Amino acid sequence: MTSNVVDPNAGAIVVGGGIGGLAAGIGLVRAGVRVRLFERAAEFGEVGAGLQIAPNCTRILAELGLLDEVLALGVRPQSMVMKDAVDGGELTRLDLGDLEERYGFPYVVIHRSDLHGVLLREACRLGVELVNNAAAVAYSTGTDHAEVTFADGTTHRAELVVAADGLHSVARSLVSDDEPVSSSYVAYRGAVPIGAVREDGVSETDVVVHVGPGCHFVQYPLRGGAMFNQVAVFESPKAIAGQEDWGTPDELDAAFSRTSEEVQQGLRHMWRDRWWRMFDRDPISTWVHGRIALLGDAAHPPLQYMAQGAVMAIEDAWVLSQHAARLTDRIGRVDWDGALTAYQAVRPEHCRRVLTTARDWGKLWHLDGQERLQRNAVLTARETDDYAWIDWIYGPTALFPEDEPERYPQTSLASAAAEVSVPA
Incomplete structure (x- = not known):
């Protein structure tokens, strides 16, 4: 047991005060969880x-x-x-x-x-406890808690740790050895x-x-x-x-x-x-390690072609907090193992699809020569009320994966462009 553990009775710790971290703090407090949120910068801002x-x-x-x-x-x-x-x-x-x-x-x-x-x-x-000048340097997990150690040497423990610590997440190394x-x-x-x-x-x-x-x-x-x-x-x-x-x-x-x-x-x-x-970063299929959950860019930093980076982080926070609320008993105890299992089941596949599609869209946007003409032909032929390419992303399937991807099959613009005959 760590000798300098601070506040071992905290319900949840959120590391990262960006959009995803704040959304997680809001969602968890609304679910009845006490939250301490740590931000490495001296002030909160974007x-x-x-x-x-x-x-x-x-x-x-x-x-x-x-x-x-x-x-x-x-x-x-x-x-x-x-x-x-x-x-x-x-x-x-x-x-x-x-x-x-x-x-x-x-x-x-x-x-x-x-x-x-x-x-x-x-x-x-809502009463989220906000702490500045706190840079996380290490994470660890037990069977019923997790801990975060900060640069000042203190270690904080809670029943759940949400790592919303960005592209260069320290916590991500617990589940993957990949690099940006x-x-x-x-x-x-x-x-x-x-x-x-x-x-x-x-x-x-x-x-x-x-x-x-x-x-x-x-x-x-x-x-x-x-x-x-x-x-x-x-x-x-x-x-x-x-x-x-x-x-x-x-x-x-x-x-x-x-x-x-x-x-x-x-x-x-x-x-x-x-x-x-x-x-x-390349998609990863595991976002949960014991009582530590990755969220936002720590789990799925995308290229920006689908404009879904902040959106996905807010979705992550919403899904996690909704499962926490659903699995809270009459005296306020959260079944965190069940909530994290549900979170892990819902989010990684959807976000993998967003990450890989963003890469494909980037390639499509930046074509030149004959391929550019093919792309233009596909796009100009599209009916303005055709939503086949976006239903899966703008609909509720990110929150209800049982409807995905069968309900909204992904359409490949690149594949369609290759089939178009462009006049000389």
Whole structure:
């Protein structure tokens, strides 16, 4: 037994104060569990700019009573539009009003820090105990508890430990010896006041994705339309060559040199003093080790092509807390072994599918030559009310796996493109 164990009677410890960790804390407290949440940074907060919240997540925010606040801080776009980044032509679109009618919940875009703030305020309101400056360095588990050791030498014990400690999770090493996988792609961001781009003729009502050879460009409004978010993503030749200094602004300019005027105008507003290299990890089938559960990027860091990273973390938290609530007896004792077994049964396969599909979509977005023309032909032939490619992700199947994948079979756009005959 560890001699310096702190608070051995805690119900649950959550490690990581990002979106997934806060969602876990909220869900578990609502299930009647006492929660202590540890964050390595000196303050709680999020970096980055915009993110997209699809109906498979807004249904959970509605259940938590947080959707109205999220809607007030974000934007409800009218459409999602995909364009060819080279010639600027529209390839396909989704009517997000129809999408809301189909799935029962809206599609929302919001600043990452705004969503984080909503969750942080709710965690405080519910009484989640928040601890800063706490970097986890080791995890261990027993038959009825788990422990986390922090950089200051203290060890904290609880009946459950949720490791929401991100891409470089320390806890993940308990179930896998894998390492992060570099995609060789890098992202530049630029969130600016809407007035700075309005004269460029940008859409203030839609999410627009320009897909091009080895690159893509995303645009959408934020903060009630007062801000405009843009993201430029490209494959780095320096990364492919194994150079340390990769993703630099000269590579940004070269990668988008063939793109349309619309994209060129947007590139002027990128932050050029910082960039984000894009990593994911290979899917793993085991997320639970004794009384330790991985959650969010610790379990399934994705590439961003499906806009499901934060969504999956919130789904994880919801599923785990719902099973904890379901398996709580009359005097408040949780059958954690049963809850973790149910969590393990529900989440890894769905998230494996998201991770691998995101990789495939990235390849599809970035085609060139004849393959690009084939892709464009497939997309332009799509009926606007065809939801075959997204039912499995936006529907409730992530929470009810017995309906998946038979109910919503996955459609391969790459396979379809190969079958299309493109006129010379």
